[in-house]
Each structure stands twice: as structure tokens, then as C-alpha cells.
Amino acid sequence: MVQMAFYGLGSMLGAGIYGLIGKAAGEMGNAIWLAFLVSMVAAMLTGLSYASIASRYPKAAGAAYVTQRAYRQSMLTYVVGLAVMCSGLTSVATQSRVVAANLQQLTFLDGVPVTLIALGFLLLLAGIVFRGIRECMWLNIVCTTVEAFGLILVIAVGMSYWGSTDLLETPPPTDGGVGGITALLLMQGAVLTFFSFIGFEDTLNVAEEVKNPRKVLPWGIILAMVAATLIYIAVSITAVSVVPWQELSSAAGPLTEVVVRAAPWFPPVAFLAITIFAVTNTALLNYVTASRLAYGMAQQGLLPRFLRKVHSTRRTPHMAVLVLLALITGLALMGDITQLASATVLLLLLVFAIVNSALVILKLRPGEPTGGFEVPVFVPVMGAIVCSVLLVNRFVTGDWQAPLIAAGILGGILGLYALMRPEHVEEDDLAAVQQAEPAE
Template identity: 50%
Template sequence: MATHKASLKKHITLWPLVLYGVGDILGAGIYGLVGKAAGLMGNAVWVAFMVSMTAASLTGLSYASLSSRYPRAGGAAYITHKAFGSHFLAYVVGLAVLASGLTSMATACRVFAGYFSGLFPLFSEPVIIIGLALSLAIIIFMGIRETIWTNSFLAAIEICGLLFIILMGLSFVGSVNYLDATTVQNPIGDLSIPILLGGAVLTFYSFVGFEDMLNVSEEVVEPERTLPKGLLLSVAISSLIYMSISIVAVSVIPATELAASKQPLVDVIGKAAPWFPPVVFSLIALIAVSNTALLNYVMGSRLLYGMSSQGLLPKFLADIHPKRLTPHRAILILLVVLLILALSGDISDLARATSVLLLICFSLVNLALIVLQKKDKVKGRFEVPAFVPAAGLVVCIAMLTQAKSEELLIAGGIIAFIGLLYFFVKPSAEAIAKMDL
């Protein structure tokens, strides 16, 4: 009797995909880092977001082209292996994406703690971080249906909160010089290329998420056509919101005050709309930030489970809970790592470490498209000229040159650990060749 292997159902159409992408991109980055970025860039913080948007858009075009060529849930690791044929490089890229998700989760937890302590000062930040991490682990352990419901609810509130800030702050726009980059760190207001790229490395974290859309490609209707459109629309909508938020924030509150705030956007709405209960917006911010952590936790647990199932990580991580049907051991391992990162790192260092890891992966993806355009006869429905991935590669490398020693050490340590893990686990060439990350 013939048996059929279960496959993922294709049910995601264009606009649900766009909502997924926008919900993944928006979140902890803008709620937590607009203050840090203002401390570095002053009123010119929007320029840093614009550079980050350029880098994300160019790389997004490369991802869109690659997704139309190879519509499978292989992500950066699969593309890297196909372009360069290196098992080790593909393995490192695959786990680097997972690591970026972990640092993103840790950053979200610290942002959450900052907003929560502003709302309930009796609780210490370590206690808040532990409470959030445990709550997310429980939701994801309960099941994917519960997780999706939670995500949909949080994403809707998250987007509405940002749009509300923009609407309330419009009357303040035009009140400051938006090219004034004067800060404590930059007293002469120098808007040089190194300063600009340094700010962009930090704000680039806000755009993290669009690359995750490839992971649902096997559930997308007509992925060769839908994925490129959905990806580009998600980046465009998120970019518009981010640029608007950054301009509104420095229009309402001086950059120095934003930099010192633990809950910058709550302070912005407190001045722009004093009639609006600050407690309500604090809750909106908490919801938005927790959604970022939730999405990354889901992605991370599935990556660990999938890689373990394929022999790329220790087998015990591939166990499924008999009742909840979730990868409970992978969820538990991620919880431990998440707590270690969130309780030990500064928010900006963690965010920039995430940016460094992803900029390395994005550089390889852009280079991979250049290579594949020359050597692979496969053509997708969305092709881009070679200068697009070339420009994306140059921008990513330029931003990497401005990374500080702290985040380079964190990112380098993570990559070194991945390299050691490769030689410890010794995955087979066949397992790496069919990586489904």
C-alpha cells in the first residue's frame, strides 16, 4: 500500500503574506532603538534609517529574485550552498540566522523590561526578563495554533500603535533642523560617512525580519510570483512607517531626552497627545515588543528542530511532545540561551550584534545571487540586474566596516562557536545539501 509524505499546505496569498512580513519587521527595533539612535545621530536619526532602508531594500530585491528562482524554505543556507557548494559555509550561515534570532529575542526582552519597569517600577528588569521569556516559552509549547492566534492579535495592535504615534505627531513636524546631528557623542554635529554608517548599523536591526519570509515559501500560493511582491511590499510599508516615526520622535522630544529614555515612544506620545492615557500606550509598546520576541522564538525553535531532524544538530532536539505536538526540547534549550543573552548584554550591543550577523549573511546572499546569475540557467519570474546584488553587497560591507569592537566580538564569538559545533556534530554532506532552514 502506497504511503504519501505529508506536505505543507499552500494557503498564504499576497496580502496575508504582506501582513506577516510587516508584523515580523516592525516591533522591538523601533520601540527600543529610536532613542539609542537619536543619541548617536541627533535630529538626523532619520538619515540612519534611510541608509538602513537602502541596505534592506537592495538585499530585499536580491531575496525577492532568489525566492522567485528557488521557492523553498531553504533560506540563506540553501542559497549559499547552491552558489558556493561549501557544506561548512552553508552550515555556518544556517546557524548564524538562528543566532541572529536569539540576539533579536534577547534585545526584545530587554526593551520589554525597560517599558515594563517604567509602568511597574516595583519589578526589577531581571525579573521582568525572566517572566517574559517563560511566558513566551509556555505559549509556543502549548501549540502552533495558540502561537498564531497570539501573533495575529499582537501584530494588529503593534501596527495600530505606530500609526497612532505618526498621526498624533504630525503637527510637530517641521519644528527642528532634521540635518542637525549634534549629540553628546558627536558635539560638533558631524554628519560624516563613518557616523552615518555607524548609526545605520544600529538602526538596521529595525529592518530584521524580511528574510524570514523565505521560511514560509512552501506554504505560499504561487510563490514564484507572490513572494517577490510580498517581500518588497513588506519592506516598503515598514520603511515608510520607520522614517515617519523617526522624524516625528525628534520633532516632539529633543534627541538628548530620547536617548536617555527607557521608553522613548511612550514619552513621545505623552507629549504629542497628553490626553491619551500613557498606561495604555505603554501596554501597546509592551505588546509590540513581545511580538518580536515571539516570532523569533517560533523561528528559532523550528530551526533547531528541523536541523536536528536532518542530522545537523544533536538528535535529542528533534523530539516532539506527544500531547502538545511541539518541539519541547528545542524550546527549552532556546529558553536557557535566551536568558543568558538577555541578562548579560546591553540592548545596543545585542542589537548591533544581530545586525552584524545578518549583514554577514546578507553579504553572502547578495554575492550568491551574482554567482548564480552567471552559472545557473534557472530563471525566476522576478529577475534583477547584476548591479542590484552588487550594490547590496557594497552597502552591507560598508556598514560592517563601522561595527564596533563589542558587537564584532559578540558576533565573532557566535560564529566561532558555530564552527566548533560543525566539527563536533560532523553533519553529513547529504544532510547539509538538503538543508531546510
């Protein structure tokens, strides 16, 4: 349970909070902590749904498996599975370049092209994922500990500043709008900070490699989300207490700026290392998720069957790991793919809405097995509504670049589905084609 909590926490903490806090300050002023609180409530609804799903159906395909079981439409299952996978792949590609850019600041790598460093990082990451889930878990624990230390350091060195600022101060209204904390402001802030909680869904995709998943997975998700919320709120209060929100919003490295001001004795290179660990952890967990998702979808006949192969000694889906390495490398070579990565977040909100709705269907369907962690039906209903509202809110902002990219990705997935015509596997037949991958 502790390892799964670290896994989920590492997925959520990742690189997001290290850069997100500045953007959130620009939206919310000193009231960032309120945005995190609201987005936590929104994310917890979907998190509880995922916890219930994990206790009912601990399958490697995660969201794709539940979608297939509820709707029994292989095309929808295909879209959901590949949408999640695309999000993971673009994230890993983006993070590889972030790590490379940070490593390039070190003296011995000065002058080495960012792309070359990124490719070396991806090869190392693929080797770890191929090695086994246990190695990934232990590296996740190390990275999560380091990145959590970085956030705790921010809190520790800046806690003495608490109480020195008005935590309800917000940016002045524009165009004669209403000032102060309004429902619209909270919604905008929640949309932004909601993405810092994304990552809890990754736990479903390692379900077949966890001992006693019906008990361990739900509590791992819940503990991770509670811990992340407490850390986010404390960090946000500290950040605006040490650095005025106006300056925080324009800082290149918001948390680095907080540490520089509150603890000038702390070596800047050390915080650089912490940032690298944070980004590496997110990339690692996204890679694990994508490879297990590809394996699980191959088990259901929705991807080529060779992706379901498991290495004879390492007991990992080695073919999925290799194929995804090629795809991630291609994305990394594209250079700046920030917009592509942003667009995949929209796909995740769509997936969350579909998965919440799927749980509603399964809870109301007679004969469906119950799990060790059940939630009232209003939880997935509210989860689906909240995710849909956040998705629509993103569209009405007027910035159509990311939505158009997301639409293009969906079109590509549908085109691939039409080209491959994947085999439809009924739920009763899944057990027959399963090749269990034992926990290490």
C-alpha cells in the same frame, strides 16, 4: 500575501524603533529621516535579494539552504545557519527580560523577580510556537496592529508640529570637523538605523508553511519594507518636531516622551502596554524563525536528525521548539545580555553579505531554476558590497567589545561543527530526505 506582509512588518517594527529613535537623534539631530532613507536603500538591496531567493527556493532553512546550494560547503552553511539562529535566540532572551521589566511595573506583579516573569513569558511563547504557525500568524497580526497603532498614534498626535523645526539640522561638529550633512554622517546614521530593518529575512524560514510561497513571499517582503520605511520616516519627523533632538537623545523612552508632550491626555500605562506588545511580537517571530531554521538545517543533515521531527497533530517542529526553549532559558538567566545581542547583529551583516554573494553565484550558474521574482545581478552584488561596508564601518569605530563577542560566537560554531562532524547532504538528495510540513 497580507499575512506575510504583516509577518515581515512585525519582524521589522518590533522593539527597535521604540528605543532606537533617541540614539539616532544623538547621531543625526533632526535629520534622522535621512538616515532612515539611506538605510532603507541599503536594506532594500538585500531585501530584494531575499525576495528573489524566496521565489526560487522556498525552503525552511532559508539562508543556510541557499548558502549550501551556492557554495556546496557544509561548514560555511553550518556557520551561516547557526549565526542566524544565535541572533534569534539572544534576541528572544533579551526581549523576555524587557517584557518582564515592563510587566513588573504593574501593581499586581510588583516585587516579583524579573527572571521569574521572564521564564513565565518564555513558557507561554514556546506554547504558542508549538501550537502552530496559524496561531503565530494571528498573534503576529494582533501584535503588529497594536505596535503599528502606537507608531501611528505618535504620528497622529504630533503631525500638527510638522514644519516647526529645521529637518536638516545636525549636531555641531566635534574636534573641528565639518558640520552639516556629510557622507560620513549619513554612513554613521545609516549603520545605526539599518538595524531597524532587520527582520525581513525571517520570512524565508516559514516558506514551507506558506501557500504559493513563490508569489506570496517576495511581495510580502517588499510590501513590509515599504510600509516600514514610510512609518519610520513619519515617526522620525514627528519625534524631532515635538521634542528637540537634544532632549530626545537623552530620554529614557523617546516615543513615550513624544506622546506625553503632544497628547498628555493619553494614559502612560496604555503606551506601556503597546511597548510590551511590540517586544512580544519581535520575540515571537524570532522564536518561530529559530525553530524553523533548526528544523530546516536538520533536514539538510547539518544538525541532529531528531530536530526534524514534526508533531503528529500540531504539524510543528516540536523537538526544535523544546531544545531552543532550553537554550533561550539559559541565556535569559544570564541577566543583561545586551552586548551579546549587539554582537549577533554583526553576524547578521556577515550572513547578508554571504547570502547576497550566493545569489550572484546561483544567477550565473547554468541550469539553476528561475523564480517568479527575478532581480538584475547588480542587486545582490550591491547588497553584498553595502553589507560588507557596514560591517567594516562597525569595526573601525574603535569599540571592540561586540566584535570580539561575535568572533567568539563564530569560534564556538566552528568548534561545534568540528565536534559533530555533521552529515553533508548534496542538493540532489535533499528532496529524498524532505518531510514536507503542510501549510495550516
